[in-house]
Amino acid sequence: MAWLEFPPEGRVIEETDRGVVRQVTAHPSIHHHPFFFVDSWDDAMRALVFVSHRSGKPQIYLELTDTRALICLTDERDLAEWSVIPSKDGAWIYFVSGQTGKRVSPRTGVVEVLVSFGPAEMREAGMVGAAMGTTALSANGRYWAVPVKTGAVSRFWLIDTRSGTAKVFLEAPTIGHPQFCPDDDDLILYAGPMTDRVWVTDRSGNARRIFTREHDLQWITHEVWRPGHRSVLFVDWPNGMGEIDVESGRVRRVTEFPIWHGAPDATGKRLVGDTNFPDIGLYLVDLDGATTARHLHAPLASSQGAHWAHPFPYNNGPVKVHAPQHTHPHPRFSPDGRQVVFTSDRSGFAQVYVATLTN
Numbered sequence: 001m002a003w004l005e006f007p008p009e010g011r012v013i014e015e016t017d018r019g020v021v022r023q024v025t026a027h028p029s030i031h032h033h034p035f036f037f038v039d040s041w042d043d044a045m046r047a048l049v050f051v052s053h054r055s056g057k058p059q060i061y062l063e064l065t066d067t068r069a070l071i072c073l074t075d076e077r078d079l080a081e082w083s084v085i086p087s088k089d090g091a092w093i094y095f096v097s098g099q100t101g102k103r104v105s106p107r108t109g110v111v112e113v114l115v116s117f118g119p120a121e122m123r124e125a126g127m128v129g130a131a132m133g134t135t136a137l138s139a140n141g142r143y144w145a146v147p148v149k150t151g152a153v154s155r156f157w158l159i160d161t162r163s164g165t166a167k168v169f170l171e172a173p174t175i176g177h178p179q180f181c182p183d184d185d186d187l188i189l190y191a192g193p194m195t196d197r198v199w200v201t202d203r204s205g206n207a208r209r210i211f212t213r214e215h216d217l218q219w220i221t222h223e224v225w226r227p228g229h230r231s232v233l234f235v236d237w238p239n240g241m242g243e244i245d246v247e248s249g250r251v252r253r254v255t256e257f258p259i260w261h262g263a264p265d266a267t268g269k270r271l272v273g274d275t276n277f278p279d280i281g282l283y284l285v286d287l288d289g290a291t292t293a294r295h296l297h298a299p300l301a302s303s304q305g306a307h308w309a310h311p312f313p314y315n316n317g318p319v320k321v322h323a324p325q326h327t328h329p330h331p332r333f334s335p336d337g338r339q340v341v342f343t344s345d346r347s348g349f350a351q352v353y354v355a356t357l358t359n
Helices: none
Strands: 004-006 011-015 019-023 047-052 059-064 070-072 091-096 100-105 113-114 145-149 153-162 166-172 175-180 184-191 199-200 208-211 217-227 231-237 240-244 251-255 263-266 269-274 281-286 294-297 340-342 353-357
Touching: 019 294, 047 353, 113 153, 145 175, 145 184, 166 199, 175 217, 175 231, 184 217, 217 263, 231 263, 294 353
Parallel strands: none
Antiparallel strands: 004 070, 011 019, 019 353, 047 059, 059 070, 091 100, 100 113, 145 153, 153 166, 175 184, 184 199, 199 208, 217 231, 231 240, 240 251, 263 269, 269 281, 281 294, 340 353
């Protein structure tokens, strides 16, 4: 157990008619929230979850909502920082450390080991997609899905967090960015290879492709579930966003606004997204009849990844890119839809920020 408390570091950096932006962390080291499709708060919003490198290694931290105190929850030697995913009920935060799957209680700091993945590479090489090592947790908190790179394949592990059982339920060439459907605990979205990206599976491993690229230059990326609709939003970079109905396969254009990472709120009515090449800030988009986007804030993050400025680069296989993910804003709504968390390295170090919306 590593329960260490630090004084609040937050300060307001901007107040406009759109909202108030508060910097949550200030230590001169890397910080970031979990990811653009992973909630940073539990549903009751008792605490904000983030990762900090202030000890020299990434660890899981909280900012307590009532006192703004910062709490260090872990002391892990090899935390996979993008694997972190909190449960909606606030009981646990799940993560991968080395070759084991664990969870930590945000109330006590107690860490439990749930599964050992054995001698595996764990993640693909690189900084993007499956190489990040993101994981998925069902809305009811019972099932945790973890892709594990093992030789020539990726093995999809399913851990039953109640019974403690763990098994491999799917093997595929690549399994990246898994996400349980918020409306169906037996449906998981995942990213296949960059040229064949959008897939879903049930917990029995019945996988199917739900989208095929229209041409070799089409760049499909940053998929995310739309709550309440059983549909998947995706970025057609840099031409806007589309939406796939999972059952019928019908695809519609959502917006031509160049969203980079876009995540809907819990109602599925609004989306918040960042931008790049050019970076014109964070924007809010109405998902029903979206014709315009409303500016929220200029995060001024460095948003590294020069490949995003060029045509689709992956037709001949993986390419090495420099795209440290903590330099990307990755905005995400709070469960109540009143706040947006994002990351920015505007100060020289990646810090966590929260924008409280006025409307």
